[in-house]
Amino acid sequence: MDGQPSDIATEFSLSVPKEVSIAPNEKILMVLGRSYISFVTLATIGLIVLWGILATVNFYMPPEHRGIMFPLSVFCFLILPALLYGLGYIYVKGHRYMITNERIIMFRKFIGILMRTVTHDKITDLIVNQGPVGRICNYGRVSPITAGMIMPMGAAIFSISGVRNPYEVRDSIAKLVKTMQPEEQ
Numbered sequence: 001m002d003g004q005p006s007d008i009a010t011e012f013s014l015s016v017p018k019e020v021s022i023a024p025n026e027k028i029l030m031v032l033g034r035s036y037i038s039f040v041t042l043a044t045i046g047l048i049v050l051w052g053i054l055a056t057v058n059f060y061m062p063p064e065h066r067g068i069m070f071p072l073s074v075f076c077f078l079i080l081p082a083l084l085y086g087l088g089y090i091y092v093k094g095h096r097y098m099i100t101n102e103r104i105i106m107f108r109k110f111i112g113i114l115m116r117t118v119t120h121d122k123i124t125d126l127i128v129n130q131g132p133v134g135r136i137c138n139y140g141r142v143s144p145i146t147a148g149m150i151m152p153m154g155a156a157i158f159s160i161s162g163v164r165n166p167y168e169v170r171d172s173i174a175k176l177v178k179t180m181q182p183e184e185q
Helices: 008-015 036-060 063-093 132-137 153-157 166-180
Strands: 028-032 095-100 103-110 112-119 123-129 139-146 160-164
Touching (some): 028 160, 036 132, 095 166, 123 166, 160 166
Antiparallel strands (some): 103 112, 123 139, 139 160
């Protein structure tokens, strides 16, 4: 830091939700948020599938029932995407992942609040999952696995989802986990 005052603590305190409490001896090392592109890719794929179904239904629908297709198309092509992408933005902004010198805190605030915590000494494995679009856009999911965790549901609930540079995040957590393990004699 070269003798200059640092605003890192202030920056982190602004990023940490008020519902998360940090112990006095605990240091925040990294605060991550979910990438909006990770949500947009899933939503877009879902919309494309829906539009394909709508086109197929329209093709096979008898002419006397096609009157319903115009309002349904307006909803599916105009209203639904705006709702989905707008609510998705709020959903993504509600994600915070805090990595401290003692634990990982995963926090999601959207309608309700979900907060999960794991201490570094409980982590047995780290899994990185990156789909094809995630590889192109450089985002992915990092799942810290603990002993006794049931897979695959446990990884989905307890994961750092949609973060940029997932391999760097995994490496940072792995270094912390390694420092928490006692040295073998």
